[in-house]
Amino acid sequence: MNTKRTFLKQSITTLLALGASTLTSKSMAESALLSFNSDRTIIRDIPIVVSTWEHGLAANNAAWKVLAEQGKAIDAVEAGVRIPEADPDVMTVGYGGYPDREGNVTLDACIMDENQNCGSVAYLQNIKHPISVARLVMDKTPHVMLVGEGALQFAKTQGFLEENLLTANAKKAWQDWRVESKYAPVINIENHDTIGMLALDSHGDLSGACTTSGAAFKMAGRVGDSPIIGAGLYVDNDIGAATATGMGELMMKTVGCHLVVEMMRQGMSPTDACKAAVERIASKLGDYKRFQVGFLALNKTGDYGSYCIQPGFNYAVKSKHENKLIDANSLV
Ligand code: GLY
Numbered sequence: 579m580n581t582k583r584t585f586l587k588q589s590i591t592t593l594l595a596l597g598a599s600t601l602t603s604k605s606m607a608e609s610a611l612l613s614f615n616s617d618r619t620i621i622r623d624i625p626i627v628v629s630t631w632e633h634g635l636a637a638n639n640a641a642w643k644v645l646a647e648q649g650k651a652i653d654a655v656e657a658g659v660r661i662p663e664a665d666p667d668v669m670t671v672g673y674g675g676y677p678d679r680e681g682n683v684t685l686d687a688c689i690m691d692e693n694q695n696c697g698s699v700a701y702l703q704n705i706k707h708p709i710s711v712a713r714l715v716m717d718k719t720p721h722v723m724l725v726g727e728g729a730l731q732f733a734k735t736q737g738f739l740e741e742n743l744l745t746a747n748a749k750k751a752w753q754d755w756r757v758e759s760k761y762a763p764v765i766n767i768e769n770h771d772t773i774g775m776l777a778l779d780s781h782g783d784l785s786g787a788c789t790t791s792g793a794a795f796k797m798a799g800r801v802g803d804s805p806i807i808g809a810g811l812y813v814d815n816d817i818g819a820a821t822a823t824g825m826g827e828l829m830m831k832t833v834g835c836h837l838v839v840e841m842m843r844q845g846m847s848p849t850d851a852c853k854a855a856v857e858r859i860a861s862k863l864g865d866y867k868r869f870q871v872g873f874l875a876l877n878k879t880g881d882y883g884s885y886c887i888q889p890g891f892n893y894a895v896k897s898k899h900e901n902k903l904i905d906a907n908s909l910v
Pocket residue numbers: 772790791792793801802803804822823824825826827
């Protein structure tokens with residue numbers, strides 16, 4: 579065999595072995611910060627943060643401020659998703675989110691860290707930052723999830739102020755909707771939905787956050803996938819993390835984000851794992867083309883990927899070398 583080819587083969591074998599070891603060795607991730615993309619090109623790209631939709635660009639910038647200072651992924655994802663939560667122009671998350679059929683803005687959120695600690699709130703009203711309430715459920719209570727009035731009372735004990743979250747624009751959209759009151763699955767509402775964010779910090783630890791005002795003009799009391807650990811978000815610090823966007827009921831029926839992480843545990847790349855979860859959902863639905871779901875995943879080496887049913891879902895990536903919006907591949 580010619581010498582150059584032998585050298586290349588040996589180098590690739592060594593590098594692949596190094597890459598494999600980053601899956602199992604935290605110290606490797608910490609010391610070398612060496613990682614591989616899906617196409618096996620080498621990158622040194624930890625820390626890294628990925629988020630659903632275009633509003634993920636601004637959210638990633640906030641998360642990056644934490645990650646670039648060697649901060650923890652859990653602090654980064656909380657800081658990141660607070661940006662669209664407070665943005666009145668993001669009509670599917672937090673302040674400015676579309677209300678339910680009764681005109682009430684009801685919020686769902688969850689957060690999960692590298693030690694499988696998690697916190698969640700659902701059907702929370704009049705609190706602008708549900709993700710920070712979820713963080714305090716995780717940090718300060720023996721529980722994982724608080725809902726409705728109980729979540730609101732807890733938030734108030736932690737110093738959160740009640741405020742009206744229904745903006746004039748969202749109220750107008752609700753009043754327009756009431757003219758016909760038609761309720762059907764919405765595909766890519768205003769080209770965005772739920773923010774889900776995943777981060778891998780410079781210590782090699784993963785965390786995630788997910789927050790939404792849920793389906794526009796939903797039935798009163800409806801809760802989607804976003805606050806459900808395993809459905810809208812899942813993190814396993816040995817393997818990777820996943821978050822979801824789109825029709826929450828479909829993620830709940832398949833425990834979609836847990837499924838994506840388990841697919842990665844079996845050796846799939848983040849993209850392939852997201853694709854497998856989308857295909858699982860589609861296989862259970864005769865009429866899957868009427869719906870949109872999208873998954874976004876990040877593994878322990880900093881490799882990321884996504885997949886959705888309909889074209890139109892995109893996600894934002896930020897690291898030392900990348901700051902961009904990527905269109906996800908789709909089944910349709
Ligand atoms: N994926 C957000 C929801 O269905 O509520």
